[in-house]
Amino acid sequence: MTASRSRGRRLAVITAGVALSVSLVPAAAPAQTPAEYARVPDAPAARGVVERQVLAISLDGFNPRLLKKLGRDGAPNLLRLFRTGASTRNARSQVEMTVTLPNHTSQLTGRRIDATEGGHGVIWNDDNPGRPDTIQEAAGEDVESIFTQVDAAGGSTALFATESKFALFKNSWPDAVDRSTILQDRDHDVTVAVKRDLLRRNRDFTFLHLGALDEAGHDKGWLSRSYLKAGRLIDAQIGILLRTIKDHARLDDLVIVLTADHGGPPGQKGHSVVTDVENYRIPFLVWGPGVDNGDLYEMNPTYGDPGEARIEFAGTQPIRNGDLANLCANLLGLGPVPDSLWGFDQTLTWTN
Numbered sequence: 001m002t003a004s005r006s007r008g009r010r011l012a013v014i015t016a017g018v019a020l021s022v023s024l025v026p027a028a029a030p031a032q033t034p035a036e037y038a039r040v041p042d043a044p045a046a047r048g049v050v051e052r053q054v055l056a057i058s059l060d061g062f063n064p065r066l067l068k069k070l071g072r073d074g075a076p077n078l079l080r081l082f083r084t085g086a087s088t089r090n091a092r093s094q095v096e097m098t099v100t101l102p103n104h105t106s107q108l109t110g111r112r113i114d115a116t117e118g119g120h121g122v123i124w125n126d127d128n129p130g131r132p133d134t135i136q137e138a139a140g141e142d143v144e145s146i147f148t149q150v151d152a153a154g155g156s157t158a159l160f161a162t163e164s165k166f167a168l169f170k171n172s173w174p175d176a177v178d179r180s181t182i183l184q185d186r187d188h189d190v191t192v193a194v195k196r197d198l199l200r201r202n203r204d205f206t207f208l209h210l211g212a213l214d215e216a217g218h219d220k221g222w223l224s225r226s227y228l229k230a231g232r233l234i235d236a237q238i239g240i241l242l243r244t245i246k247d248h249a250r251l252d253d254l255v256i257v258l259t260a261d262h263g264g265p266p267g268q269k270g271h272s273v274v275t276d277v278e279n280y281r282i283p284f285l286v287w288g289p290g291v292d293n294g295d296l297y298e299m300n301p302t303y304g305d306p307g308e309a310r311i312e313f314a315g316t317q318p319i320r321n322g323d324l325a326n327l328c329a330n331l332l333g334l335g336p337v338p339d340s341l342w343g344f345d346q347t348l349t350w351t352n
Contacts, residue, residue: 052290053254054328055198055241056146056207058107058321059234060100060163061214061271062260063222064089064283066231074232077239081258085287086350088296090305091319093262095312098271098279099125100214101165103261103321105135108145108169108207110325110340112313115139118341127165135172143172144338146205146325151176153334155204158197160190162211178203187212191237195244198251204332210234214264217271222264222278255288255331259321277308284319286327286350294352302347323348 067089072079081087094106096113105122106113115121121138124131132138147157147169158179159169170180179197183190187210194208212230220226245251264271265278273279284296296319297305304316311318322342329336330346337344 051253052331052333053198053203053251054205054331055194055254055256056107056205056324056328057238057256057258058104058207058209058324059213059258059260060209060211061217061222061262061264062283063213063217063263063266063278064281065223065266066213066228067283069223069228070231070235074228075235077235077242080242081238081256081285081287082283084293085256085285086291086294086296086299087283087285087287088305088319089281089283090297090307091259091282091284091321092306092311093260093280093282093321095310096274097123098262098274098276100163100261101125101168104166104209105168106320106322106342107259107261107324108147109135109143110146110322110337110342110344111143112322112341118339122168125165127167133168133171135168144340145169145173145176146207146328146337147173147176149325149329149334149337150205150332151178153332155332156202158194158201158203158206160194160197160207161209162187162190163209166209185211185215187233187237191240195240198244198254199248205328210237217264218269221267221269222271223266253289255286255291257286257324257328257331259284259324261321275310277310280310281308282321284321284323286331291350292352296348296350299349299352300347317342319348 067075067079094103094113102113102122105120109120112119120135120143122135135143150157156178157176159177161182162185164182164184166182170177181193212233216226216230245254260282262271263278263281265276271279297303303319306318320342326336326340326343326346327348336346
């Protein structure tokens with residue numbers, strides 16, 4: 001199988017010299033447990049020919065209560081995304097840990113955390129000396145990601161983040177991450193860098209991490225006055241990106257996928273207690289051309305709205321931040337990330 005690109009953004013998959021053209025809307029499928037996802041045999045390496053770009057955004061420490069606290073005056077851009085896209089404010093973080101680096105690694109790989117159970121093995125949350133240099137070292141095996149999936153199809157990728165520990169991802173997939181820009185605690189500057197890159201480069205997949213909410217939560221507490229101020233700052237950055245998309249026709253095929261790594265309890269300065277709903281409840285949304293407006297759980301009956309429950313690995317699953325990798329792959333017409341768990345069947349849809 002070989003892959004070629006047209007106009008710098010098209011992922012054209014060719015097998016035996018014949019272009020494959022397959023619908024991007026996933027068909028309905030019976031509910032599956034995560035263990036069954038891993039046993040789906042011989043999934044295709046790619047789904048078809050698309051003209052689409054994906055911008056995945058992770059808002060570090062985003063407690064969904066923020067939206068109600070700020071309202072339309074304080075968060076007009078975020079609320080626009082939730083109002084006009086396919087979304088839920090009741091998705092879930094990873095089961096084993098509700099901290100930043102492990103959850104972002106799950107977002108990008110589609111794997112759970114525990115390496116003894118096929119997870120990625122990233123259980124630390126800093127970039128201190130002595131930590132593994134790569135995710136492969138942590139897992140004890142090769143680990144692929146949405147970056148490697150896009151790269152294998154001839155696509156272009158970029159990573160932008162506001163925490164130095166995110167260098168782990170470029171270290172782990174040096175050939176698949178075409179650009180990595182990390183500006184410590186500089187949310188506005190990294191957003192401007194994304195804007196410029198979107199306008200100057202033909203990226204198929206861009207990942208953006210913004211950390212101001214998490215920083216304010218740790219400093220003054222979740223949903224504190226400082227946290228709400230950070231929420232307004234984050235909303236302004238989303239506004240920059242939305243205006244850029246609106247004003248430039250070359251971005252009229254761009255789809256945003258937005259989620260978070262964890263939340264945080266009101267008034268508290270930590271988020272590591274995995275049994276606290278304020279830590280594990282997060283948002284998840286898809287927005288852009290071809291995306292219907294509505295509730296993601298109503299669109300996806302094989303997933304189950306968990307209410308306030310903490311769902312582990314058995315039974316019907318909630319939408320998780322780990323679904324990001326395979327959802328983005330599906331949006332780009334690509335098959336699932338090899339050896340991933342969350343969303344491996346790629347039935348998570350963005351249409352009614």
